[in-house]
Amino acid sequence: MSALTLYNYELDENSYRVRLLLSMLGIEHDVYSVNMLPGREEKSPALLALNPCGTLPFIKQGDTVLFGAEAILAHLARHNDASGKWLPIDRPDFSTTMMWLGFAAGPLQAAVKAREVAVFAVGGHLERLKADARAAFRIMDDHMTLRHIEGKEWFAADYPTIADLALIPSFALSRDFNIDHEEFPALRLWLRRFRRLPGFITMPGIPDYH
Amino acid sequence: MTPQPIWSPVALSNMVDPSTSTGAVVNGAELVVWRDSSGKAHVWEDRCPHRGMRMSFGFVRGDHLACLYHGWQYDTAGQCRHIPAHPQLDVPQTIRMQTFASAERNGIIWAGSTTEADPALLPAEIAGLVPVRSLYADCTMEKALAILAATPLPGVSDAPKIETISENYISLTAGATRLLVAIQSMGDAKLALHLMANEGAPIAALARYAQALRLALETPLAEVA
Ligand code: FES
Numbered sequence: 001m002s003a004l005t006l007y008n009y010e011l012d013e014n015s016y017r018v019r020l021l022l023s024m025l026g027i028e029h030d031v032y033s034v035n036m037l038p039g040r041e042e043k044s045p046a047l048l049a050l051n052p053c054g055t056l057p058f059i060k061q062g063d064t065v066l067f068g069a070e071a072i073l074a075h076l077a078r079h080n081d082a083s084g085k086w087l088p089i090d091r092p093d094f095s096t097t098m099m100w101l102g103f104a105a106g107p108l109q110a111a112v113k114a115r116e117v118a119v120f121a122v123g124g125h126l127e128r129l130k131a132d133a134r135a136a137f138r139i140m141d142d143h144m145t146l147r148h149i150e151g152k153e154w155f156a157a158d159y160p161t162i163a164d165l166a167l168i169p170s171f172a173l174s175r176d177f178n179i180d181h182e183e184f185p186a187l188r189l190w191l192r193r194f195r196r197l198p199g200f201i202t203m204p205g206i207p208d209y210h
Numbered sequence: 211m212t213p214q215p216i217w218s219p220v221a222l223s224n225m226v227d228p229s230t231s232t233g234a235v236v237n238g239a240e241l242v243v244w245r246d247s248s249g250k251a252h253v254w255e256d257r258c259p260h261r262g263m264r265m266s267f268g269f270v271r272g273d274h275l276a277c278l279y280h281g282w283q284y285d286t287a288g289q290c291r292h293i294p295a296h297p298q299l300d301v302p303q304t305i306r307m308q309t310f311a312s313a314e315r316n317g318i319i320w321a322g323s324t325t326e327a328d329p330a331l332l333p334a335e336i337a338g339l340v341p342v343r344s345l346y347a348d349c350t351m352e353k354a355l356a357i358l359a360a361t362p363l364p365g366v367s368d369a370p371k372i373e374t375i376s377e378n379y380i381s382l383t384a385g386a387t388r389l390l391v392a393i394q395s396m397g398d399a400k401l402a403l404h405l406m407a408n409e410g411a412p413i414a415a416l417a418r419y420a421q422a423l424r425l426a427l428e429t430p431l432a433e434v435a
Contacts, residue, residue, distance in 0.1 A: 142421050145343045149414050175267070182233040182266070183346040183402075185225040192230060207278050209269040 002062040004029040007047070009036035011119070013112050013169050014069040015057040016203040017104075021073050021165055024199035025080045029059075037120055070105045073162040085159050093157035100155045100163035104170075107136045111170035111177070118177035119205075130177060137171060137184050144186035153193055160197060168194050172206045213239040213310065215377060216331050217320045219392035219404045220253065224341045226319065231275060233266035234321070235396040241310065241321055242266040246273040246286055253321040254288055255308035265307075317341055317406045318392050333379050339390065342405035342413055345420045349427040350399045355380070357426050363387050364415035387411045 006022065006029050008015040022029055034056055035041040043054045051058040051067045058067040059075075066072050077087035088094050110132035117124035143155065156163045171187050174180070181188050194200065202208045213236035220234035220243050231244035233256055240256040242265040252275075256264050263279040270276070274283040274291060283292040288307030293299055311322030315332045317339050347354070363370050363384040370382035370389070382389045387407065394402040403423075407416055 145417055146414060149343075149417055180233055180266075182235070185221065185232075185344055188230075188232060189225065189227065192227065207267065207269070 005032055005060045006030070007032045007034050007042075007051070007056060007058050007060070009034050009042075009056050011204060012036060012056050013115060013173060013203075014055075016169050017069040017166055018057045018059070018072050018076070019203070020169070020201060021076055021086070021162065023201045024165070024197065025076065025086070026199060027076060027080050068105070070101050070162075070166060073166060074101070077162050085157070086162050086165070088157060088161060091157070093161065096156035097161045097163045100161075101166055103136075103139075104163070104166035107132070107139070108167065108170050110136060111174060111179075114177040114179075115170075115173055115205075126177070130179060133170070133174070133177070134179060134183075137174070137179065137187065140167060140171070141184040141186050144190050148186050148189070153190070155190075160194065164190075164194060169203075169206075173203075176205050213237060213241065213321055213323050216323050216327050217313070217333075218323075218378060219318045219394045219402075220321045221319045222341050222344050222404050222406070223251075223314050223317050223319055225344065226251065229270040231266050231268060231270060233264065234394070235400075236321060237395050238397045240264070242268075242275070243312075243319055243321070244270055244275050246270060246275075248273065250286070251312050251314060251319050252286060253310045253312040253319070254284075255310070257308070258282065259290065259305050259307065316390065316392075318404050333375050336390065338409045339406040340409055340411070340413060342389070342407050342416045343420055345403045345405065345424055346401075347403070347424045347427040348400055351378075351393060351395055351401060354393065354401060354403065354427055357423065358382060358391060361419075361423060361426065363389060364412060364419045387416070389416060 006018060008031050036056060041047060042056050048054055050065050053067050055067060057069060058065055059072050066075055074087055088097055110129050113124055114129035114133045116122050117126045154160050154164050172191055218236045226232060226243060226245055228245045228249045229247050231242055234241045234243050242254050242256040245251050256266050258265055258277040260280060260282050263277050265275060265277060267278045268276050273286050276283045281294040282290055284307050285291050288309040290301045290305035293301060309325050311325060311327035313320045313329055313332055316336050359372050360369055366384040370384040373381040375381060378393045380391050390406045392404040405420055
């Protein structure tokens with residue numbers, strides 16, 4: 001397969017989602033560092049020609065461009081994970097994996113936006129975004145509380161999937177916008193488990209316990 | 211700030227693993243709750259004596275809690291033992307944490323209001339309890355007690371029988387189910403309910419009951435018909 005290039009910004013949470021899977025699956029790739037702040041390079045004509053949405057991350061492989069973190073995660077897992085578990089296409093857990101992946105792309109993006117407003121001082125209604133982020137974390141904590149009672153450790157299956165991977169960053173970074181972890185005990189245990197998986201990497205805002 | 215009352219619940223025991231830390235707020239007082247590698251729980255003020263960083267953001271190394279900011283390490287008595295920038299330094303006795311008494315009773319970690327809080331004042335031991343969950347809600351203590359009293363436990367239609375064990379610990383019984391509710395007052399209209407039940411009780415159903423309870427707890431009073 002031709003070389004894979006990730007268009008990425010170091011402090012961008014959705015870019016981190018893709019970096020995390022690239023690291024955990026050990027996928028070789030090149031990185032194009034986009035000057036998102038202050039340059040807004042992702043909105044430049046050259047990059048809009050590749051990704052018309054003007055968003056990060058996106059990947060380019062040969063003539064193919066994929067934008068949207070969740071689609072990229074699914075694509076990378078599909079073609080690079082011999083275990084077939086990160087994206088369990090042929091397993092009964094496929095549907096729940098897709099549901100939680102959709103949750104990461106949907107309600108949980110309030111947390112992504114809350115962090116952008118708090119850290120990058122871009123426009124937005126912080127208190128409303130925080131309330132929406134808290135509501136999303138509660139849905140996740142309620143789910144993992146019930147999973148814990150059933151003796152399960154991951155969101156969608158008996159093993160970690162790209163759903164866990166897509167959900168983790170917002171919770172791990174929630175202190176950036178002043179939402180603490182103490183109200184979400186089941187998510188705390190889950191985050192700790194995930195951090196111990198091979199290939200886990202952090203980003204600024206997620207402590208490295210060296 | 212000093213936490214009140216004499217003993218306040220701060221977490222379910224099974225949700226704080228050995229060698230981890232978490233924050234907890236008791237009536238505005240910010241605490242760090244952590245377990246050392248031997249599994250013993252400790253409760254301190256959530257503030258590093260160095261520059262005031264939250265210790266709950268830190269990490270456990272053996273029987274030391276390390277601050278995330280500059281890595282100062284504190285032993286289980288709260289005494290600073292290691293300053294990475296000055297590894298040879300014999301750390302002065304004066305650099306120490308504000309510690310609080312801590313205890314585990316009935317599946318719950320309790321924080322004392324002082325270093326010397328009297329363990330004799332902890333609730334009596336109840337055998338054979340299993341964890342349900344902790345529930346965090348924006349609600350006052352009075353309202354929580356009223357709603358707990360009025361809400362049937364799963365599988366039973368009558369309101370539960372209530373027994374007040376202490377000001378922040380109650381028991382709800384209905385049929386063969388007994389639910390123990392330890393209430394952590396976090397501040398103005400913010401609290402956590404730490405729930406344990408008797409062995410054999412429907413734990414998943416009780417966790418769902420608690421999830422539904424949160425809706426009632428957070429519904430403005432006028433709307434509670
Ligand atoms: S603030 Fe804790 S070590 Fe500096």
